[in-house]
Amino acid sequence: MNDVREPEAHERDRLTVVLDEVGERSTTSVGRYSAEMARALVATAPEGLEVGALSARVSDAREARIRESLPGLAELRQTAVPARELREAWLHTITTIPVHGLVHATSLMAPLTREREPGDQVTVTVHGLQSRSDRSERKQRWFDRALKRALHRADGIVVPSTAVAEDLSLLADVGDRVRVVHPAPAAALLRAADSGAAAASPLALPSEYVLAITAPGARGQAERLIETVASDAMPDARVVVAGPVQWGETTLAALAVEAGIAPGRLVMLGELTDAELATAYQRALAHLHVAEQDALGLTLLEAAALGTPTVHPATRTLTEIAGDSSVPVEGGPHELAAALAGLLADEEERTRLRLHAQDRARAFTWEAAALQVWRLHAEL
Numbered sequence: 591m592n593d594v595r596e597p598e599a600h601e602r603d604r605l606t607v608v609l610d611e612v613g614e615r616s617t618t619s620v621g622r623y624s625a626e627m628a629r630a631l632v633a634t635a636p637e638g639l640e641v642g643a644l645s646a647r648v649s650d651a652r653e654a655r656i657r658e659s660l661p662g663l664a665e666l667r668q669t670a671v672p673a674r675e676l677r678e679a680w681l682h683t684i685t686t687i688p689v690h691g692l693v694h695a696t697s698l699m700a701p702l703t704r705e706r707e708p709g710d711q712v713t714v715t716v717h718g719l720q721s722r723s724d725r726s727e728r729k730q731r732w733f734d735r736a737l738k739r740a741l742h743r744a745d746g747i748v749v750p751s752t753a754v755a756e757d758l759s760l761l762a763d764v765g766d767r768v769r770v771v772h773p774a775p776a777a778a779l780l781r782a783a784d785s786g787a788a789a790a791s792p793l794a795l796p797s798e799y800v801l802a803i804t805a806p807g808a809r810g811q812a813e814r815l816i817e818t819v820a821s822d823a824m825p826d827a828r829v830v831v832a833g834p835v836q837w838g839e840t841t842l843a844a845l846a847v848e849a850g851i852a853p854g855r856l857v858m859l860g861e862l863t864d865a866e867l868a869t870a871y872q873r874a875l876a877h878l879h880v881a882e883q884d885a886l887g888l889t890l891l892e893a894a895a896l897g898t899p900t901v902h903p904a905t906r907t908l909t910e911i912a913g914d915s916s917v918p919v920e921g922g923p924h925e926l927a928a929a930l931a932g933l934l935a936d937e938e939e940r941t942r943l944r945l946h947a948q949d950r951a952r953a954f955t956w957e958a959a960a961l962q963v964w965r966l967h968a969e970l
Contacts, residue, residue, distance in 0.1 A: 603638055604664060605967065607631055608695040609645040610673075613655040616806045616834055616861060619888050620717065622776055624696035625659050627715075629777070630960035631694070632662040634889060639662040644689060646673035646699075673699070681735055681876050690965055696750075698736040702743040711970055713746035713963070718885025718907070719757050735825065737761075746966045750886050753906035767970075771885055771962045772911065774954040775895035781870065782865040783896055793866045796828045800930065801874035803889045804833035805881075809840055814880045814923060816842070819856065820849040825934045829878065830857045848944035871896040875940065877932055879908075880926060887911040891954060894947035899940055901930045911954075915946035 607628045611621035632641045642665035645656065657666060669676050669687045671789070679685070680701055689701040693712045700714045716737065720730075740747060741762040745810045748771045755768045804812050819829055834860045835842040846856050862870065863893035871877065877893035879902035887908050890900050894915055902908050912918065919929045933940060 604640050604642050605631065605692040605694055607641060607643045608649065608693065608700055610697040610699050612645065613648065613652040613659065618806050619886055620697055622888060623773055623886060626776060626956045627696050628660050630956035631963060634957055634960040634964060636964060647671055677732055681732065681739065691816055694963055698733065698740055699776050700740065702739055703704045711967060713748060713966060714740045714744045716740065716754060716758065717750060718754055718883065720883045726803045745970050748963060751907040751910045753910055754885055769962060769966045771959045772954050773888055774893065774956045775891045776960060777956060778823040778864040779868045780895060781890055782868040793869050795824055795830060795870065795873055798875055799828045799830045800876050800878050801870050802829055802831050803877045804831055807835050809837035811844060811881045812837065812842055816845045816849050817923035818880055818926045821850055822926035823924050823926045825931035827934060828855060828857055830859060830870060832859050832862050835860055868896060871898050874898050876901060876930060878930055878946060884908065887941055890916065891951055895951035897944045897948050899933065899943035899947055901926060901933060913950045915943055915950040
């Protein structure tokens with residue numbers, strides 16, 4: 591008869607957070623979510639429990655960035671393989687490093703083994719029902735398989751909205767394993783704004799503009815942004831773009847030229863520091879959010895916290911997160927442009943939404959989110 595392995599002492603009093611996309615040079619929404627959740631779990635750990643982290647193999651420089659952004663970790667372990675190989679390995683239950691005890695994965699990248707040892711417990715995070723990257727069909731296939739695996743094997747599933755929870759319930763019998771844990775505005779942005787760093791930022795910005803955020807791997811989102819700006823319904827306003835401006839051989843500038851957008855209409859800033867991004871949010875007349883597949887709504891929450899109303903697709907998740915503090919839009923790029931024009935023409939409405947947005951954003955904190963994750967593990 592095989593002996594049953596007893597969990598090591600450090601595994602009984604530790605939560606291991608599986609990091610995903612943290613420390614990359616170009617910040618992704620998943621990476622920001624992962625880092626913010628890990629920091630909050632460290633800050634809210636119950637007495638007698640500590641928080642360690644596990645990541646795929648990364649470069650020394652990236653490891654340094656992870657350690658700098660996540661102070662207070664009891665330990666940072668790396669697997670033997672980088673992220674791409676790790677995703678496939680875990681998908682096929684191949685382990686390169688033992689992971690036992692309490693485990694919380696901040697995405698679908700999770701060590702879901704077939705057989706658990708006493709004390710093992712794995713929760714995963716489902717940010718939405720579609721891959722957040724449009725880089726390749728391969729990523730979507732991995733996402734679909736990882737989601738199916740998580741629905742079957744995860745002890746608990748964290749989702750950002752009741753809309754996502756309802757969608758999951760249509761795919762599988764998830765019982766009481768799902769918890770709605772709303773994300774929150776990035777703490778680093780709020781600190782930059784509160785400290786005055788944003789006001790002191792030397793970032794050169796137009797006197798009046800609309801802010802749009804691009805994302806790594808999201809070329810489709812960039813194309814939708816260009817369609818919106820090129821629409822006949824688009825107001826005569828400059829659009830400041832923060833984030834990546836190239837996806838493979840596709841550049842935002844080339845897309846703008848092909849769409850006939852006048853030179854100077856787009857102000858492309860590239861990647862920004864937290865202080866610079868906070869400045870860009872605070873000075874914008876509005877935030878134009880074009881992504882339909884975004885179920886996290888991080889940029890919407892960041893804009894809200896910094897007093898900038900958002901015009902966005904009327905998806906169930908984004909509307910749920912925003913409450914009545916934004917402008918949800920049914921339709922495509924033309925409708926988004928028309929709604930933005932209406933908002934820019936109504937200063938009183940912008941002021942009302944700004945106040946509502948700031949109030950709404952205060953309802954979401956990473957500390958509250960982390961406490962819900964701790965409660966989930968306690969209840970499982």
